[in-house]
Amino acid sequence: MEAGTNGSNRGNAYVVETSGLTKRFGARVAVDDVELRVPRGSAFGYLGPNGAGKTTLIRMLLGLTDASAGTMRLLGRSVPAARAEALARVGAIVEEPRFHGHLTGRENLQVVAAAREPEAHSRIDGALARVGLAERSDERVKRYSLGMRQRLGVARSLLADPELLILDEPTNGLDPAGIHEFRAMIRGFVAEGRTVLLSSHLLDEVEKICDEVAIVDQGRVVVQGSIAELAREGRQTILVATSDDTRALPILAGHRAVESVVADGNGIRVKLSDASDAELAADDLSRFIVLEGLAIRRFEPARVSLEQRFLEITSRLEEAA
Amino acid sequence: MNATTVSAELPRIRTASRWSPRLASAELLKLRKRRGLLAATVGLTIVPMIVAYIVLAALHAADPTQYGPAGGVQNFTDSVNFLGSLTIVAAILIGATAGTGDLGAGVFRELVVTGRSRLALFAARVPAGLGFLLAAVGLALAFTATASTLLAGSVAAPGAQVVAASAGWLVLEATLGFVIALGVSSLVGSRGTSIAVLLGFQLVAMPLLLQIGALGVFREGLVGAAIERFEPAAILGHPPTVPMSVAAAAVAVVAWLVVPIALGAWRTCTRDA
Numbered sequence: 001m002e003a004g005t006n007g008s009n010r011g012n013a014y015v016v017e018t019s020g021l022t023k024r025f026g027a028r029v030a031v032d033d034v035e036l037r038v039p040r041g042s043a044f045g046y047l048g049p050n051g052a053g054k055t056t057l058i059r060m061l062l063g064l065t066d067a068s069a070g071t072m073r074l075l076g077r078s079v080p081a082a083r084a085e086a087l088a089r090v091g092a093i094v095e096e097p098r099f100h101g102h103l104t105g106r107e108n109l110q111v112v113a114a115a116r117e118p119e120a121h122s123r124i125d126g127a128l129a130r131v132g133l134a135e136r137s138d139e140r141v142k143r144y145s146l147g148m149r150q151r152l153g154v155a156r157s158l159l160a161d162p163e164l165l166i167l168d169e170p171t172n173g174l175d176p177a178g179i180h181e182f183r184a185m186i187r188g189f190v191a192e193g194r195t196v197l198l199s200s201h202l203l204d205e206v207e208k209i210c211d212e213v214a215i216v217d218q219g220r221v222v223v224q225g226s227i228a229e230l231a232r233e234g235r236q237t238i239l240v241a242t243s244d245d246t247r248a249l250p251i252l253a254g255h256r257a258v259e260s261v262v263a264d265g266n267g268i269r270v271k272l273s274d275a276s277d278a279e280l281a282a283d284d285l286s287r288f289i290v291l292e293g294l295a296i297r298r299f300e301p302a303r304v305s306l307e308q309r310f311l312e313i314t315s316r317l318e319e320a321a
Numbered sequence: 322m323n324a325t326t327v328s329a330e331l332p333r334i335r336t337a338s339r340w341s342p343r344l345a346s347a348e349l350l351k352l353r354k355r356r357g358l359l360a361a362t363v364g365l366t367i368v369p370m371i372v373a374y375i376v377l378a379a380l381h382a383a384d385p386t387q388y389g390p391a392g393g394v395q396n397f398t399d400s401v402n403f404l405g406s407l408t409i410v411a412a413i414l415i416g417a418t419a420g421t422g423d424l425g426a427g428v429f430r431e432l433v434v435t436g437r438s439r440l441a442l443f444a445a446r447v448p449a450g451l452g453f454l455l456a457a458v459g460l461a462l463a464f465t466a467t468a469s470t471l472l473a474g475s476v477a478a479p480g481a482q483v484v485a486a487s488a489g490w491l492v493l494e495a496t497l498g499f500v501i502a503l504g505v506s507s508l509v510g511s512r513g514t515s516i517a518v519l520l521g522f523q524l525v526a527m528p529l530l531l532q533i534g535a536l537g538v539f540r541e542g543l544v545g546a547a548i549e550r551f552e553p554a555a556i557l558g559h560p561p562t563v564p565m566s567v568a569a570a571a572v573a574v575v576a577w578l579v580v581p582i583a584l585g586a587w588r589t590c591t592r593d594a
Contacts, residue, residue, distance in 0.1 A: 062434045064594040087436030094434070098427030102355055111428070114347035115437040121343075156431065 012076040015040050015164045015195045021070035030056040032219035043190045045206030046199040048216035054199040091157025092166040101142030105152050120159040127155035146173040168199045203307045236278040241267030241298035257281035348449030365411040366461040374468040390474030397469035397479040398556045401487045409498045413519045416502025419450035421512040430594035443589040486553040504581025508588045531562045541565045547573035
């Protein structure tokens with residue numbers, strides 16, 4: 001199954017583009033001047049704490065609520081002007097997927113397929129099989145567990161043969177096995193050439209699933225890029241181990257590029273200051289250690305997790321406020 | 322390059338046609354699969370007619386001298402009059418359910434994100450709801466006409482003309498009741514509130530208002546007055562409570578059809594999903 005074979009626009013580099021997108025509720029600004037670019041064919045995380053405006057942004061993209069200002073493009077089409085055409089190749093789960101409890105899973109899909117192009121009906125069986133609900137599709141949805149409803153929500157979004165899947169907190173309420181299965185499913189969609197925009201407040205989830213991320217706080221996109229890039233941009237930490245860490249400690253601490261040094265049983269964690277050039281500082285530090293007559297047993301940059309980077313960014317914002 | 326220019330250069334994506342019978346079929350599916358609604362509709366239309374003719378036939382069989390035949394014109398018109406009152410209640414239940422079913426289940430937003438126009442989503446409820454309601458009312462009327470003919474015995478059976486006039490009047494009454502309920506419930510967004518308000522208006526407030534002669538010409542604007550004006554004389558059994566011209570009644574009917582639909586459509590198109 002390949003994404004969007006029906007009149008798709010594969011040439012566009014970005015499947016979501018927003019400019020100055022803003023949503024106000026009275027005096028409160030829920031989404032503040034958001035500039036977002038979601039690259040085609042990626043799993044893109046829209047990461048932020050609860051109340052950061054993630055769902056509001058998604059609701060605007062999908063035409064569920066109007067924007068107060070700014071412009072949006074989905075699959076290269078202007079929204080809301082070309083909303084019907086843009087959404088024809090978009091599948092979405094907004095918050096908890098909802099269904100008619102008195103209808104079966106299959107009937108619920110039939111209801112939504114009726115609102116889509118005629119081919120959507122022929123995708124029902126495949127979508128149910130894809131999410132593992134084929135055998136229980138004739139049961140009423142009110143008997144479904146939360147996990148089954150989430151999977152049925154994914155099946156429903158597949159009826160569009162989507163180029164873009166927008167999933168808002170999709171793993172809410174899933175057990176660990178369900179979360180694991182969900183991650184694999186999302187990576188499977190990306191492997192098929194679809195783009196997944198995943199909104200979440202769970203750092204770990206975004207880090208494990210996504211290639212790119214935008215971190216949002218108080219309605220604003222604070223930083224955007226690949227997870228590897230964002231981690232690189234974080235404060236550099238170098239892990240150092242020498243033949244005599246006690247002697248190495250003051251040498252490292254005395255360098256102007258070093259913000260702090262902490263020794264533990266495995267060596268020394270050297271945190272460089274923001275302003276320093278990490279590569280030059282690392283060269284300097286290694287040279288000083290050798291000149292002191294110490295042997296270097298370990299000298300490597302520490303991996304900065306998305307969580308560390310996220311906390312750095314949000315703590316900076318708090319300091320600025 | 323502005324947004325319009327870029328969109329024009331993109332390959333066209335196939336979308337659903339604006340008005341599609343598939344949407345109405347889906348709406349009908351939602352209604353007919355509601356067991357409670359189905360039971361209430363059958364219970365308000367077909368079942369009372371069956372029970373009435375069973376009782377009439379039993380009484381006639383037990384004491385033919387005191388109780389005339391179960392069929393005949395008189396029993397037919399009385400039954401249709403009763404069916405008309407029950408049809409209003411069924412129409413309110415179905416209209417309110419059609420108007421709020423998606424909202425209440427939280428499915429409205431799932432339909433909106435398909436890109437299908439909200440107006441089309443709203444419009445599909447009209448043929449679906451009316452089809453559901455009129456099927457039940459039609460079956461009830463068909464049974465009534467058949468029973469009245471087969472059980473007429475020595476009295477005159479209802480002719481085709483009175484049956485056709487009854488059918489037309491029931492369709493008018495059902496359509497008005499349904500459309501008003503659909504519009505009001507789409508506007509209010511609550512099934513329970515809509516049903517309570519509409520039943521109170523139709524069954525309590527309107528009959529009272531129709532009796533207040535001091536309201537003068539304003540009574541002609543009441544939907545009940547218009548329905549009564551078009552009610553076949555054989556069924557009504559007395560002159561209309563509010564004397565009015567056919568033209569005035571027609572204007573009232575059109576207004577009561579258009580205004581609730583327009584309000585419901587407007588609210589469906591503008592509400593946050």
